[in-house]
Amino acid sequence: MGGVVVVGAGVAGAAAALALKAAGLPVLWVAEGVGDASRVPVALVNPVRGKRGTLVPEGALALEAALALYSRYVPLHKGLLRPVPEEERAAWERRLGASGLPYRWTREGLFLPEAFWLEPRPFLERVWAELGGLRDRVVAYAPGEVGLEGGRRLRPELVVWAGGARGAGVLGLEGRMVAGLELLLLEYREVALSYRVFLAGPALGGSYLDLPGYAEPPPSEGEAEWLLRGAEALLGYRPRVAGAWRGVRFRRPHPLTPIPGGYALTGFGSTGFLLAPLWARRLVEALG
The missing domain is CATH 3.50.50.60 (FAD/NAD(P)-binding domain)
Structure with a gap:
């Protein structure tokens, strides 16, 4: 061809x-x-x-x-x-x-x-x-x-x-394989905020969980808690969560x-x- x-x-x-x-x-x-x-x-x-x-x-x-x-x-x-x-x-x-x-x-x-x-x-x-x-x-x-x-x-x-x-x-x-996670929130932010985690639009996101190979493990309570603590540091409160997305990043x-x-x-x-x-x-x- x-x-x-x-x-x-x-x-x-x-x-x-x-x-x-x-x-x-x-x-x-x-x-x-x-x-x-x-x-x-x-x-x-x-x-x-x-x-x-x-x-x-x-x-x-x-x-x-x-x-x-x-x-x-x-x-x-x-x-x-x-x-x-x-x-x-x-x-x-x-x-x-x-x-x-x-x-x-x-x-x-x-x-x-x-x-x-x-x-x-x-x-x-x-x-x-x-x-x-x-x-x-x-x-x-x-x-x-x-x-x-x-x-x-x-x-x-x-x-x-x-x-x-x-x-x-x-x-x-x-x-390097790293699991990425975004929590979908019940609020919306037009101008993004970022420090360790980020808040933008309807999402709260970040990556820190290393993987031994390609896999998409379900989001853990520890990952979600890490993201929510980061959001609380930026906002002064914990946003409400409506859902989650999981992906794997390759570096x-x-x-x-x-x-x-x-x-x-x-x-x-x-x-x-x-x-x-x-x-x-x-x-x-x-x-x-």
Whole structure:
């Protein structure tokens, strides 16, 4: 068949398929279903991470690419507030001043006007509807050949593997598996709040539970309690919970790596929605 096969219909697969198509390459997008871990109810696109406020490398550039891509398909809910004590702000200012990120200080803390949250499912569904694809599960891979559960074998010129946590085992990719959890709340927050956990739209989310391999264990009381304690620290009260979502995040040291017959574009962990659009562009640059 020739062309490029993109495996995986999460955010990395969507960004890769769009970037390759825009570059004029023939693309076949293959996935068992749309989303996997990217089906999270709310995705927070935030370049300031963790309780120490680590800045994602190239965060400003990644945020610009993310804004440009997602705004074509879904509404973006801009603005993120991060509490920072007065005595820590000078150290933060030194880091932020060299980052290129738009920001300002408020009485409560650091405000990032261009950070945002979105609903991933409508984005993924609209990209799939625009590009089309093949619904099937990839069960085997060898350079130049992709084996599908339905028995079909594809023979592309190039494969872009964006299979995430679930697809890592087919290629034997090593990385860290972390269970992510979002609690769906009986309240709504337009401007996101973040410190250890995040609150955005109808969701309270975070990730901390390491897994020995791919699995989706049911949410535990300990995880929910950890999230609710984090929410209480931000809000001063515990929000009421209406439901829960579970997914598995996959993290590797470098998200774009050569594999026999193509490239792996996977392993973003919880920064997938921030970094995937930028690294999809770099994938196209790597192809020349």
